[in-house]
Amino acid sequence: MVQLKFLSAVATAVTALLPGVVAAPDVIGPEPRGRTSTENAIEARQGGYYFQNWSEGSSNIRCSNGAGGSFSANWNSKGGFVCGKGWQGGGARTIKYSGTYNATGPGYLAVYGWTRNPLIEYYILESHADLAPNEPWTSKGNFTIENEGTFEVYTSTRTNKPSIDGTRTFQQYWSVRTEKRVGGTVTTKAHFDEWAKRGMRLGGHVYVVMAVEGYTKTGGPGSSGSASITLG
Numbered sequence: 678m679v680q681l682k683f684l685s686a687v688a689t690a691v692t693a694l695l696p697g698v699v700a701a702p703d704v705i706g707p708e709p710r711g712r713t714s715t716e717n718a719i720e721a722r723q724g725g726y727y728f729q730n731w732s733e734g735s736s737n738i739r740c741s742n743g744a745g746g747s748f749s750a751n752w753n754s755k756g757g758f759v760c761g762k763g764w765q766g767g768g769a770r771t772i773k774y775s776g777t778y779n780a781t782g783p784g785y786l787a788v789y790g791w792t793r794n795p796l797i798e799y800y801i802l803e804s805h806a807d808l809a810p811n812e813p814w815t816s817k818g819n820f821t822i823e824n825e826g827t828f829e830v831y832t833s834t835r836t837n838k839p840s841i842d843g844t845r846t847f848q849q850y851w852s853v854r855t856e857k858r859v860g861g862t863v864t865t866k867a868h869f870d871e872w873a874k875r876g877m878r879l880g881g882h883v884y885v886v887m888a889v890e891g892y893t894k895t896g897g898p899g900s901s902g903s904a905s906i907t908l909g
């Protein structure tokens with residue numbers, strides 16, 4: 678935690694010095710998926726797992742850290758949040774999980790991670806409520822992983838948005854299951870390989886979590902729901 682706070686402070690200081698990097702506006706509510714800092718993005722570590730409990734805006738979200746690889750979330754929110762559990766480092770992993778997910782409004786159940794150099798925010802969507810991206814999505818076709826499912830691939834660009842390294846412009850990569858499910862196995866390498874074939878390069882893995890996310894599109898509805906997920 679001390680180290681994370683230090684990194685966060687450095688990131689903030691560097692950002693402040695860069696001309697042309699516009700500070701994120703003070704956002705109440707509509708900003709989805711923003712990350713104010715590593716400090717609040719990754720709150721705690723438990724039993725070798727990372728627990729993520731991040732929120733912004735007028736979030737009414739209860740994100741609970743369970744034993745081992747479990748977590749749960751209940752929300753009725755006009756803001757944004759990410760609640761999840763996973764690992765620092767990420768990289769190629771076979772992620773098994775089970776549980777429940779019941780949501781309305783913009784939001785996902787996803788394997789969610791970040792890389793640096795390049796700075797990438799990525800999602801492998803297992804299920805979702807409203808698919809309502811705030812940035813336009815560029816389609817990169819689809820692919821099928823045997824015994825796992827078919828996925829559509831998208832990229833999007835976040836311009837001067839909060840990231841794990843402060844306010845940056847960066848790419849988002851998306852794999853979206855054509856058939857939603859809650860529970861199963863996600864082979865992250867299969868997605869990374871398919872993304873690479875499409876020129877979607879990843880950098881050094883920072884963390885990956887199985888996560889529930891809800892957000893509010895500008896002028897749109899908030900999200901509500903509940904989820905209870907266990908890894909392994």
Ligand SMILES: *[C@@H]1O[C@H](CO)[C@@H](O)[C@H](O)[C@H]1NC(C)=O
Pocket residue numbers: 720730731732740741742
């Ligand atoms: C999650 O974050 C919120 C807001 O900072 C906090 O009130 C809550 O106690 C946190 N929950 C856990 C389980 O850490």
Ligand SMILES: *[C@@H]1O[C@H](CO)[C@@H](O)[C@H](O)[C@H]1NC(C)=O
Pocket residue numbers: 779780
């Ligand atoms: C999901 O939530 C809705 C609205 O709260 C509720 O009516 C429904 O029974 C829930 N479904 C499941 C499977 O829990």
Ligand SMILES: *[C@@H]1O[C@H](CO)[C@@H](O)[C@H](O)[C@H]1NC(C)=O
Pocket residue numbers: 818819820827829855
């Ligand atoms: C996958 O892409 C092919 C070729 O563009 C298209 O014909 C097909 O409908 C797509 N399938 C899904 C499930 O999106």
